[in-house]
Amino acid sequence: MNPLPMVRAMLRRNPFTAALFVAVVALAVALGIAISAQERALRQGSARAADRFDLLVAAPGSQTDLLFSAVYLRPTAVELLPGPVAHRVLTDPDAEFAAPIAFGDSWRDSPVVGTTADFVTHLSAGLAEGGAFTGMDQAVVGALVDVPLGEVLTIRHGHADDVAGGLDADSFDAHDAHEDHDHEHDDPNAHGDVTVVGRMKPTGTPWDRAVVVPVEYIWFAHGMGTGHASEEARVGPPWDAALMPGLPAIVVKPESVAAAYGLRARYRSAESTAFFPAETLVELYALMGNAARVMAALTLAAQVLVVAAILAGILAVLDLQRKSFAVLRALGAPAAYVFLTVWLYVAVMLLGGAALGLPLGWAGSALASGLIAQQTGVAMHATLGWSEIAMAAILLACGFVLALVPAIRVYRQSVVDGLQ
Amino acid sequence: MSGQGARLELRDLYYGFAQDEPLVTLDSLDLTPGQVVVLTGPSGSGKTTLLYLLSGLLVPVGGRVSWDGTDLAILREGARDQWRRQNAGFVFQDFHLIPQLSPLENVLIPAGFSAFSTRALRTRAQMLLTRFGVPARRRAALLSRGEQQRVALARALLGDPRVIFADEPTASLDAASGQVVAQALRDLAHREGRTVIIASHDPTVIEIADLGLRLSRGRRVEPA
Numbered sequence: 001m002n003p004l005p006m007v008r009a010m011l012r013r014n015p016f017t018a019a020l021f022v023a024v025v026a027l028a029v030a031l032g033i034a035i036s037a038q039e040r041a042l043r044q045g046s047a048r049a050a051d052r053f054d055l056l057v058a059a060p061g062s063q064t065d066l067l068f069s070a071v072y073l074r075p076t077a078v079e080l081l082p083g084p085v086a087h088r089v090l091t092d093p094d095a096e097f098a099a100p101i102a103f104g105d106s107w108r109d110s111p112v113v114g115t116t117a118d119f120v121t122h123l124s125a126g127l128a129e130g131g132a133f134t135g136m137d138q139a140v141v142g143a144l145v146d147v148p149l150g151e152v153l154t155i156r157h158g159h160a161d162d163v164a165g166g167l168d169a170d171s172f173d174a175h176d177a178h179e180d181h182d183h184e185h186d187d188p189n190a191h192g193d194v195t196v197v198g199r200m201k202p203t204g205t206p207w208d209r210a211v212v213v214p215v216e217y218i219w220f221a222h223g224m225g226t227g228h229a230s231e232e233a234r235v236g237p238p239w240d241a242a243l244m245p246g247l248p249a250i251v252v253k254p255e256s257v258a259a260a261y262g263l264r265a266r267y268r269s270a271e272s273t274a275f276f277p278a279e280t281l282v283e284l285y286a287l288m289g290n291a292a293r294v295m296a297a298l299t300l301a302a303q304v305l306v307v308a309a310i311l312a313g314i315l316a317v318l319d320l321q322r323k324s325f326a327v328l329r330a331l332g333a334p335a336a337y338v339f340l341t342v343w344l345y346v347a348v349m350l351l352g353g354a355a356l357g358l359p360l361g362w363a364g365s366a367l368a369s370g371l372i373a374q375q376t377g378v379a380m381h382a383t384l385g386w387s388e389i390a391m392a393a394i395l396l397a398c399g400f401v402l403a404l405v406p407a408i409r410v411y412r413q414s415v416v417d418g419l420q
Numbered sequence: 421m422s423g424q425g426a427r428l429e430l431r432d433l434y435y436g437f438a439q440d441e442p443l444v445t446l447d448s449l450d451l452t453p454g455q456v457v458v459l460t461g462p463s464g465s466g467k468t469t470l471l472y473l474l475s476g477l478l479v480p481v482g483g484r485v486s487w488d489g490t491d492l493a494i495l496r497e498g499a500r501d502q503w504r505r506q507n508a509g510f511v512f513q514d515f516h517l518i519p520q521l522s523p524l525e526n527v528l529i530p531a532g533f534s535a536f537s538t539r540a541l542r543t544r545a546q547m548l549l550t551r552f553g554v555p556a557r558r559r560a561a562l563l564s565r566g567e568q569q570r571v572a573l574a575r576a577l578l579g580d581p582r583v584i585f586a587d588e589p590t591a592s593l594d595a596a597s598g599q600v601v602a603q604a605l606r607d608l609a610h611r612e613g614r615t616v617i618i619a620s621h622d623p624t625v626i627e628i629a630d631l632g633l634r635l636s637r638g639r640r641v642e643p644a
Contacts, residue, residue: 002532005525012520327516330477331575332505333533334498415477419512 003341006328010345014317018349021310025353026360028306029395032299033361033388034368039292040387041369043285045380046072049205050277052123055252055260057081057089057098057267057274066273067280070101070249072376073111073206080246085272087244089252090237092266094259097122101249102218107153110145112211114218116236119251123203130198136217136226136235139194142210143202144377151196153211155221192221206377219245300394307350307399314346315406325410326418339411346403354392358384425453425615426487426507426582428474433483435473436638444469444638446483451617451631453582456609458626459619461635467619468587470635474617475508475585476500487583505533509576511605513588515568519561523554523571530578541578548574552604566597573604584608586618590625598624 011018050071058066059079068074081089090098099119105112117132120140130149133140141147194213202208214235216226224246226232227239252274254260260276267274318325325338365382373380428451436442444466451457459467472478474485476492479500485492487507492500504510517526527545531538538545549556552570554563560571569589576584586605590598606628609616618625626632634641 001534002536002538005521005529005532005538006518009518009520009525013518324516324518327510327512328529328533329501330475330504330510330512331530331533332501332508332579333530334501334505337533416472419472419477 001334001337001340003337003344006341007344007348010321010341011348013321017313017317021313021349022352022356024306024310025350025399026356028303029354029357029392030360030364032296032303032391032395033358033384034364035292035295035299036388036391037362037365037382037384038368039288040385041365041380041382042372043288045204045369045373045378047278047281049378050281053251053277054254055263055274055276056249057252057263057272058249060270060273063273063275063280064284066249067277069103070251071205071277072378073103073113073210074376075111078248080248081250081272083244083246084241086247086250087239087241089250089267089272090239092252092263094255094263096253096255098250098252100215100247101251102215102247104248105155105157105218105221107155107211110142110209110211111206112155112213112218113207114213114215116215118236120200120212122253123205123207124200126201127198128201130196133197133212133214133235135233136214136220137192137194138197139211139213140198140200141196141212142200142208144208145199145211147196149196149199152193153196154193155211155213155217157221192217202379204379208379209377215247296391300391303395304398307395307402310349311346311402311405315409318342318406318410322413322418325413326415329415330419335411339407342410343403343407346406347400350396350399350403354396358388358392361388424580424582424613425455425609427452428615429484429486430474431484431486433473433480433485435469435478435480442638444473444635446470446640449633451615453615454609454613455630456606456616456618456628457631457633458629459617459633459635460621460626461641465635466638467635469638471585471587471617471619475510475583476503505530505579507582509579509581509584511569511572511576511584511586511589513591515565515572515592517560517568517571517575519559521560522557523549523560523563523574524556526560526571527575527578530575545574545578548577564597566593566600569593569597569601570604573601577608582614584614584616586616586620588620588622589618590620590622595624598622602628
């Protein structure tokens with residue numbers, strides 16, 4: 001039995017209708033695929049971005065806010081960890097290394113982060129060009145910051161959004177309010193200039209868009225000293241415990257797994273908090289996962305409704321072709337032949353829709369990933385995984401079952417009634 | 421090629437709905453291979469119904485429709501489909517070709533009812549189209565009505581049937597095309613020995629009949 005010529009003829013008989021059905025199925029599949037692929041890309045991208053942040057220590061407060069500030073460089077207001085506590089953390093013997101993270105300033109659209117040269121090297125596994133900063137007036141830029149080495153940048157107080165929109169999310173604002181600090185430029189928001197001396201390798205994190213300066217620069221710009229005796233011009237550790245300013249966060253790389261848990265326990269106290277970013281991400285993913293599951297279920301339901309609506313349309317189209325099927329039966333076609341013809345006709349359109357929907361969904365997810373990456377700096381790679389293929393397969397399976405309805409209807413149609 | 425046709429033995433045929441007037445009732449009809457039988461009568465007289473009963477598309481309430489000893493009245497639907505596939509060809513008033521397919525593809529449609537590959541019958545399909553003077557490759561929708569009916573004839577002959585059923589085969593054609601089709605049907609009976617049963621009002625078709633059967637309200641009234 002070979003119903004394929006008939007299927008081909010049916011598709012060619014109403015090419016616009018067939019194309020419309022295929023397009024609607026493709027869009028329905030693409031929607032589900034895009035949501036699923038995007039959720040995974042978001043998880044993977046955000047997890048990758050937090051990979052090199054083993055343990056964060058900060059003043060007590062929202063771990064999520066800290067995570068967003070220190071790892072994803074999103075402007076949120078966080079308390080400062082007191083200087084003496086920060087010094088203890090930075091010199092803890094259980095830490096392979098500990099690096100201060102100070103934020104709150106910007107250059108154009110790029111956040112400016114203060115830290116140490118060692119952390120820059122740790123984050124980007126070496127520099128793409130130039131060298132690490134060795135003085136307060138030097139900076140290393142992220143891979144996506146489009147300035148050449150040697151360029152002089154004027155750092156502004158606050159984030160680009162803050163300056164434009166008047167938001168106030170700078171950790172150092174509270175301190176600034178009590179300082180009578182003279183800025184070096186006419187612009188009341190401007191800090192001192194820095195010269196770009198190095199460029200990080202791409203990290204796939206928001207740090208690719210950052211201007212990284214010595215933490216001393218941030219402290220000094222906010223009138224908090226440098227953490228060193230005034231005659232010392234050097235940057236980086238060790239800092240003087242007595243002169244140590246406060247810090248929004250410290251990244252700690254523990255010596256061992258046991259040390260990691262020890263450090264976390266040690267700095268969970270009334271004056272500080274310590275947490276693994278991965279733990280916070282897992283909680284966020286759990287929330288995101290619940291939402292994604294609800295969305296996936298709604299999407300699947302919508303897809304099945306789309307297929308059902310299409311089948312209703314197909315029933316109407318098939319009604320117009322009743323006589324053709326009756327003629328086939330009169331010519332000797334077994335009832336199974338017309339059954340298979342109709343079922344395949346629907347199945348081919350569903351398959352076509354699913355086959356188009358998969359790459360369309362992937363393209364949608366890739367587009368969304370690009371837009372999100374542009375906004376957040378978190379590199380995301382949209383991929384089609386088994387879950388998306390399974391989703392398309394479930395829809396197809398539902399569609400194949402629903403396709404039995406028109407097939408059975410034609411199968412049971414009276415030949416003589418069809419001929420009249 | 422005489423002897424290719426099938427022999428019909430019809431007895432006490434009755435078709436209708438309970439308590440109503442019978443739609444068709446016929447006490448006997450015997451046909452031999454090579455005969456052209458034309459069923460005539462006014463609209464609603466039961467010509468097409470009788471054609472469907474003789475071809476197994478309808479099952480009589482009573483009686484016997486026996487082709488070479490095979491009684492279609494007692495066969496299940498699948499077996500009647502198979503009988504038609506192996507023994508019968510159908511020609512309709514409106515041709516019922518698939519306009520998107522070429523004449524060749526249309527002729528080959530019945531080949532797909534029982535086999536996946538149509539290759540074995542391709543040469544025969546082409547030969548039939550050549551015989552009826554129809555181009556094989558043009559889209560069926562672009563053919564003249566006469567050509568379309570000849571494609572339908574070729575399609576009916578693909579399986580080398582022993583019986584041809586034709587329902588008003590010339591009604592949609594002009595006189596010249598009708599003449600060609602009528603002659604072709606006559607040749608199928610007289611030259612090739614097939615049994616040809618036609619329901620028609622057309623005098624051109626009635627002229628070629630070896631046996632006429634005039635129906636009125638489902639009953640035989642007189643020879644055509």
